[in-house]
Amino acid sequence: AQKITQTQPGMFVQEKEAVTLDCTYDTSDPSYGLFWYKQPSSGEMIFLIYQGSYDQQNATEGRYSLNFQKARKSANLVISASQLGDSAMYFCAMREVMYSGGGADGLTFGKGTHLIIQP
Amino acid sequence: GAVVSQHPSRVICKSGTSVKIECRSLDFQATTMFWYRQFPKQSLMLMATSNEGSKATYEQGVEKDKFLINHASLTLSTLTVTSAHPEDSSFYICSASNRDYQPQHFGDGTRLSIL
Numbered sequence: 063a064q065k066i067t068q069t070q071p072g073m074f075v076q077e078k079e080a081v082t083l084d085c086t087y088d089t090s091d092p093s094y095g096l097f098w099y100k101q102p103s104s105g106e107m108i109f110l111i112y113q114g115s116y117d118q119q120n121a122t123e124g125r126y127s128l129n130f131q132k133a134r135k136s137a138n139l140v141i142s143a144s145q146l147g148d149s150a151m152y153f154c155a156m157r158e159v160m161y162s163g164g165g166a167d168g169l170t171f172g173k174g175t176h177l178i179i180q181p
Numbered sequence: 182g183a184v185v186s187q188h189p190s191r192v193i194c195k196s197g198t199s200v201k202i203e204c205r206s207l208d209f210q211a212t213t214m215f216w217y218r219q220f221p222k223q224s225l226m227l228m229a230t231s232n233e234g235s236k237a238t239y240e241q242g243v244e245k246d247k248f249l250i251n252h253a254s255l256t257l258s259t260l261t262v263t264s265a266h267p268e269d270s271s272f273y274i275c276s277a278s279n280r281d282y283q284p285q286h287f288g289d290g291t292r293l294s295i296l
Binding site for chain 2: 097099104105106107108109112153155167168169170171172173174
């Protein structure tokens with residue numbers, strides 16, 4: 063079974079509209095971290111936002127917010143007031159802590175969502 | 182903020198050549214770095230975890246003799262693709278984190294094309 067599921071392979075959104083990118087995850091580790099990265103066509107991975115499994119509040123970073131619903135195992139990314147420069151691939155990723163022995167561990171990525179902002 | 186530098190950004194070479202890719206953490210010490218591979222229109226897949234001063238940990242299905250990893254210092258990890266073949270053509274990208282549980286910062290990636 064996939065650990066990270068992104069069900070939207072592609073999305074078209076009008077400029078200035080808000081957009082929600084879906085992400086669900088699967089883990090039995092009680093301690094984990096969820097990440098969203100943006101990958102423009104040039105290839106670099108740009109960190110957007112992070113949510114820890116024990117965080118009480120949803121994470122926010124500027125125009126980005128994470129709608130964290132732990133019981134549903136979902137961590138949707140919300141981009142407010144979308145801009146043309148937001149067009150890119152967006153990846154949801156997870157790091158499990160317990161199974162790694164508590165130290166740093168690699169990320170498991172979803173398949174990504176290709177977001178296109180239209181003028 | 183934390184910066185990770187990766188070099189070279191693009192490599193085109195003949196089949197059978199060995200290619201070395203460097204990953205440097207520029208303003209922090211990284212005891213652990215990670216190497217990922219991304220085929221066109223696919224997601225990133227973790228290849229291996231590079232540990233400073235010890236052997237790398239490889240993910241299932243990744244040949245350790247094919248993808249040699251050296252993490253000789255707290256700021257540098259190298260990935261060498263030995264005797265590369267066309268099927269090794271891919272986008273290779275490294276990441277590092279300056280503290281446990283903190284977001285990983287990625288290098289800009291290396292596009293490897295084997296002719």
